[in-house]
Amino acid sequence: MGDSRxxxxxxxTSAWAGWVVFAGVMAVIVGFFNIIQxxxxxxxxxxxxxxxxxxxxxxxxxxxxxxxxxxxxxxVVGFGIMRGSPWSLVAGVVIAGAQAILQLGFLxxxxxxxxxxxxxxxxxxxxxxxxxxxxxDR
Numbered sequence: 001m002g003d004s005r006x007x008x009x010x011x012x013t014s015a016w017a018g019w020v021v022f023a024g025v026m027a028v029i030v031g032f033f034n035i036i037q038x039x040x041x042x043x044x045x046x047x048x049x050x051x052x053x054x055x056x057x058x059x060x061x062x063x064x065x066x067x068x069x070x071x072x073x074x075x076v077v078g079f080g081i082m083r084g085s086p087w088s089l090v091a092g093v094v095i096a097g098a099q100a101i102l103q104l105g106f107l108x109x110x111x112x113x114x115x116x117x118x119x120x121x122x123x124x125x126x127x128x129x130x131x132x133x134x135x136x137d138r
Contacts, residue, residue, distance in 0.1 A: 020081060020089075023127035027078030027092055030099065030120050034071025037106075037113070038064045063106060070099055081128070089132040096121040096128075 040047050041064030058066075077095050080088030100121040103114040 017131070019127040019131040020084075023092065023124045023131075024078045024081030024088075026120055026124050026127075027074050027081055027096065029078075030096075030117060030124070031071045031074030031078055033117060034067045034074060034099065036071075037110075038067030038069075038071055040064070041067060058105075060109075063109075066102065067106075070095070070102060074099060089128050092128045092132075093125055096124040100125075 041060045043064075045060045074095050077088050077091045081092050100118045103117045103121070107114045
């Protein structure tokens with residue numbers, strides 16, 4: 001009888017841990033999206049159209065490097081989340097929050113894309129904050 005409760009408890013833990021793995025996968029996907037967005041900003045200045053030409057006092061080359069760097073960090077953190085590394089849970093929340101703020105600055109250049117990435121960042125933050133402990137306990 002005691003064994004059946006233990007099995008149910010571990011099944012619940014692994015079900016919630018699935019949300020954290022999902023957050024890791026989403027972080028990797030968003031990281032790839034950032035890398036693509038950064039490369040486009042670096043190599044094709046004409047792709048993004050903004051009335052003033054600059055966003056938050058930065059040109060597209062600077063935005064490209066920022067997106068590229070954040071994308072690479074997000075990839076590393078996403079793979080760490082999927083491995084269950086404790087450092088990656090906190091880093092995931094921090095980098096996803098920073099990424100969402102970064103996308104606010106890029107909103108004028110590509111609004112639909114920025115809103116989509118912000119929404120994915122919110123999903124990552126939610127999964128890590130609400131269910132991150134389940135992955136650490138696994």
